[in-house]
Amino acid sequence: MNDRVKALNSKPAREAADYVLYWSQMNRRADSNHALEFAAGLANQRQLPLLVYEGLTCTYPYANDRMHTFVIEGVPETGRRLEARGIGYHFHLRRTRQDPNDRLYALAARAAAIVTDDYPTFIARRHNASVPAKVDVPYYAVDSSCIVPMSQFAKREYAAYTIRPKIQKLVARYLKPVETVKVKRAFRLTLDQQATPVAAGTVAALVASCDIDHSVKPSLSFTGGRLAAEKTLTEFIERRLRRYTRDKNEPSAHATSDLSPYLHFGQISSLEAALAATAQADETKVMADVFLEELIVRRELAFNFASYVDDPESMANVPDWARKTMAEHATDKRDAVYSQEQFENAATHDPLWNAMQKELLLRGKIHGYYRMYWGKKIIEWSATHEEALKTMIYLHDRYALDGRDPNTYTNILWCFGMHDRPWQSRPIFGMLRYMSFDGMKRKTNTEAYLKEIEFLERTGKDPFRIA
Template sequence: MQEVPSIRIRKTNDQPVNEKGEYVLYWMIAFRRTGWNFALQRAVEQARELNRPLLILEALRCDYPWASDRLHAFILQGMADNARRLASRPALYHPYVEPEKGAGKGLLLALAEPACLVVTDDFPAFFLPHMIKAAAGKLPVLLEAVDSNGLLPLRAAERDYPSAYAFRRFLQKELRGHLNELPGKDPLQGAGLPMLKQLPAAIARCWPAASPDLLAAKPEALAKLPLDHGVAVAPVTGGTLAARRQLTRFLDERLADYAEHRNEPEREVTSELSAHLHFGHLSVHEIFDRLSERENWSIGDLSPDAKGKREGWWGMSRPAEAFLDQLVTWRELGYNCCAFRTDYQHFASLPDWARQTLEEHESDPRPYLYTLEEFERSATHDPLWNAAQLQLVREGKMHNYLRMLWGKKILEWTRTPRAALEVMTELNNKYALDGRDPNSYSGIFWCLGRYDRPWGPERPIFGKIRYMSSENTARKFPLGRYLRRYTP
C-alpha cells in the first residue's frame, strides 16, 4: 500500500506531535468509511510509525443545520456498518451520538490531550471547515486534515474554475498523474498495531458509546433526540454495505443505458449514489476502481489530449465516459469551488453576467408567487413541479433532470432571485439526503447561471439565464407514470 500523497495532507495548526502520547486519534467527520479512505490510511501510517494504538472517534452532534430523523438515520446506519467492520480490526472505535445540544462539548479535547496527534477529514463545505479550524486552535497536539474527496486532490488546482469545460481541460492535463495514487482498500488489514482495549473510564462515563438501538436508528431511539421529527426517515439505507449494493446494481443493470437515457425521469438508469458519496459511505476511488475493472481499462488507454471534450479522453465505453463526466468533472468542479471560495453558498458568488441580468429583471412581474410553505407542500399550479417536490419530501431525492427544472421554476415564482436562492437552499438541504454538499450547491447555483453562459433571447424574470419549462420537459420525455406516482 502506497503512502498517502503529501498533497492530500494539510497541517491545520502549529502544535507538535506528542511522541509520548498514548495513541493516535482519527476524528472521522466526513469520510465515514473504513476503506478507500486516505484519512484513515494516514492515521494508520502515523500509528505504525509511532508504534501506538489507533482510536477512531465517529461523533454525531444533534444541532447541525437541518438536523432531522432523515439525516440522522442515514448517518447512524453508516456508523452501525463501521462498528461491525471495526470490531475485528486493530483499532478501538468509539461511536458517540449527542443526546442533547452541547452534550458532546469537550469530548474531542479530552481524547486529544493524551494523544500523539489527531487526524481528521478535510471536507470543504457545510459547517465542517469552521469546525476543523476551531478545533485546530484548541487542541494541544498536531491536527492533520486529509483530503479523500475525489480523484483529483483539492490542492492540485490553484483556483476555482468558471465552467465544466475549463475544469475538464485542467483535469485532462492534471489527473493522469494522480490515477495511480489510490487509497488502500482496507488500511487496517495487516497493520500490526497495538490495541487500545478501552477508553479511560471518566471519558466513557461522560460520553458513552451509542446504544445498539440508536445505531440501528430505531424510531423510539430517534424520538428521544432533539431533531426535526417532521422530516421522516427516507426509504434509502445508509452505510457502506448498502452503498456497495447500489453500485453493483448500477453497474450491472443501469450503466449500459446511462448515456442515452439518464435524463428521462421514468427511466431508472441514474446511479443514485450521491447520498452515499455525500456522507462518505462510499469513495469515488472505489467506484472508479470497480468501473475500470469492468471496462478492462488501464492508464495507458487515456487519450494524449482530448481538449476538454466530454467523450474520448478516458478511453472507455460511451456509457462509462458519460458517467465519469458526472462523477469526476461535475462532482469535483463543485468541490473545487468550495475549496477556493468561502462565499460559494451566497448570491454574490455568481458570475458577473448572471448577477447583472438577474438584478436587471428583479422587478419583472411574476406570473405566480408562492411562499416557502406553499413550495414545501407541493401547492403550486404545476403538476410536474409538485410531483418533483413530493418525491424530494418522501424519498430524500429527486430525479437529476427534474431537479434543474425544479430550481428554474422557483426562480420564476419568487419575488427576487435572492429569495429563490433561499427557497432552493432550504428545501434541498432540509429534505435531500445529498444536500449540504459541494455538488448539491453546484446544482442549485447552476439554476442561477453558475457554470453556464448567457442565453438568448432575453426573457422576463430570467434575463439571459437559461430557461426551462414543464411544457418542454413533457414534450421531451414521457411523464405519465412519474406523475401518477408522485401526485400529492
C-alpha cells in the same frame, strides 16, 4: 506530506500519547479512505494504535430523523470493519443540548495527533476553521472526497470546460485503489468515555431519543450504511450503467446510480465508483465516459468551487453577467409568486413541479434532470432572485440526503448562471438559462413520473428502492 494532506496548525505531537485519532466527519467509512490510511501510517510511525471517532450531534442545522437514521444505520458495519483491522472505533451520539459537547476534546486529550476530513462546506468546513486552534496537538485535514485532490487546482476554475483538461491530464495518476496500511499496534485500550452502542434493531429508538426535528421522516427509498452503498453501486454497475448514456435524463427509467446520498455521507468513495465503472467498461465494452464526466469532472468542479470561495452559499459567487442580468430583471412581473412554505408543501399550480418536490420530501433526493427544472421554476415563481436562492438552499439543507454538499450549493448557483453561459434574454431570468414545462413534456415521460410519485405518496413504498 502528500498532496491530499493539509496541516491546519503547527502544534507539536504529544509525546506521552495513547493513540492517533481519526475524526471521521465526512468520510464515514472503513474502506477506500485516504484520511483513515494517512492516520494509520501516522500511528505506525509513532508506534501507537489508531482510534476512529465518529460523532453525531443534535445541534447541527436541520438535524432530523432522516439524516440521523441514515448516519446511524452506517455505524455497526463501520465498527465491524475497523475492529477487524485492529482499529478502535468510538461512535458517540449527543442526544440533547444538555449533554456535554466535548467528546472530541476529551478524546484528543490522549491523542498524539488528530486527522480529519478536508471538506469545504457546512459543518466540517466550520470545524476545520475553528478546532485546530483549540487543540494542543497537530491537526491534519485529508482530502478523501475527490479523486484528483483539490490541492491540484491552483485556483477557482471558471467552468467544466476549464477544469476538464486539467483532470484529464492528472486522473490516471489518482485513479488507483487506496492502499490499505496494516496497523502495527491493535487498539486495546479502555476509554473513560462511553461510546453509544448501535445495533441494526436499535436505530429507530436511538433516533427517537434525540432532541431533533422528528417531522422529517426517514427516506422511503434509501437505507444508510456501507452495505447499502455497496449494493447500490453493484446494482448500478451491473444493471444501469449500460443504459446511463441514453437514459440518464429520463427520470422514470432509473438509469442513474443513486449514489449521491452515500457519496455525501462518505459511506462510499467516488474513487470506488469510478474504478468499478472503468472495470466494467473494460470488461463489457459499455461506455462509462458520460457517468465519469458527472462523477469526476462535475463533482470535482463543485469541490474546487467550494474550496476557493469564502461563502459557497452566496449569490456573490455567480459571474458578473449573471448578477447584472438579474438586477435588470429584478422587478419584472411574476405571474405566480409562492412563499417558501408553499414550495415546501408542494403547493404550486404545476403538478410536475409538485411531484418533484414530493420526491424530495419522500425520497430525500430529486432526479438530476428534474432538479434543474425544479430550481429554475423556483426562480420564476419567487418574489426575488435572492429569495429563490434561500428557498432552494433551505429545502436541500432540510430534506435532501445528498444536501449540504459542495454539489448542493454549486448546482443551486448553476441555476443562477454559475458555471453556465448567457442565453437569450427573457423576463425574470434575463440571460439565465430557462427551462419550460413543454420542454419537460417533450423530452421526458412525465406521465410515468407522475404515476411513480403518486404511488410513492399513496403507499409509502418505493418499488425502485435498491437497499
